[in-house]
């Protein structure tokens with residue numbers, strides 16, 4: 001899948017840009033705060049219909065303006081089908097408008113997965129250092145791109161969980177009967193989420209360790225495992241067992257809303273024992289594995305956005321990573337860096353079709 005060109009108006013510090021891209025490597029080169037990540041975010045918007053930085057639509061409008069517009073022209077799949085996606089937002093309106101080939105989507109969720117994308121960003125360290133919420137967010141975002149039913153199951157689970165917690169808090173005479181019904185419904189939908197997460201992590205784990213070894217030149221071994229209450233028993237059984245505790249606590253203490261991913265290096269938790277470079281490496285390996293699985297499931301080569309990916313990596317790892325992503329197996333890559341010499345070295349080394357843009361105060365110039 002290739003983003004051939006993009007037009008941007010009033011997106012963060014990019015007031016106006018019309019850019020054509022290489023089908024292989026696109027480098028954005030500039031000092032801090034110039035707009036490199038903002039361009040990646042505009043590309044991300046076209047695939048996911050929201051910012052990768054957890055910003056609201058309104059926060060993405062250039063200060064002092066009242067709307068933004070991002071328009072992208074793609075070639076998709078083996079048959080190079082043309083797709084045009086436009087995303088626009090006007091302050092004070094009821095919400096953004098997303099169009100595919102001129103036709104407006106009724107539900108944004110229908111667009112997820114049409115143009116798969118994978119982003120590696122400095123904020124990914126939250127996947128290691130923050131709470132399990134972050135790792136579930138990663139799982140959910142990823143599975144929603146490749147599994148049509150997943151997002152629906154997740155929305156239903158969260159709705160039922162909120163219902164159950166409300167009942168637990170309120171107590172009341174009708175409590176037991178209503179709770180039994182909600183338990184059955186919650187358990188059904190939890191089983192779907194658990195099965196999909198398990199299948200996905202079983203696939204992901206060996207691919208992550210493969211890529212990690214490739215980037216680190218076979219020097220270290222890493223593993224990712226799935227942690228869920230549902231390995232013990234089906235949720236209905238667990239909910240029955242925890243009924244008294246849940247009633248006292250006033251919320252549901254078992255279920256897939258507590259799931260986690262356990263990441264280890266040489267059998268020790270990477271959060272405590274991994275160096276910054278090793279942590280970065282496993283995050284990159286996870287994203288490369290994400291690309292791989294999207295390709296297996298959809299047949300599409302996701303666009304890869306590599307934001308500030310070289311920071312903390314030693315020269316060997318940078319070299320290995322670029323060998324991997326510039327190979328035939330991968331597709332279109334966008335990468336940012338502030339180091340011109342490093343980018344020139346990389347481009348010389350990989351010797352593939354590329355474009356380099358310098359970025360200054362939201363302006364892009366091809367060099």
Ligand SMILES: Nc1ncnc2c1ncn2[C@@H]1O[C@H](COP(=O)(O)OP(=O)(O)OP(=O)(O)O)[C@@H](O)[C@H]1O
Pocket residue numbers: 011012013014030031032033034035036037038039059060061062063308336338
């Ligand atoms: N809504 C907005 N309107 C105008 N400017 C904005 C808006 N949101 C963010 N910016 C500006 O965008 C700039 C940040 O751009 P970006 O994150 O793309 O930087 P970068 O080139 O990736 O830098 P770094 O190398 O530090 O990661 C900041 O100067 C910020 O003030």
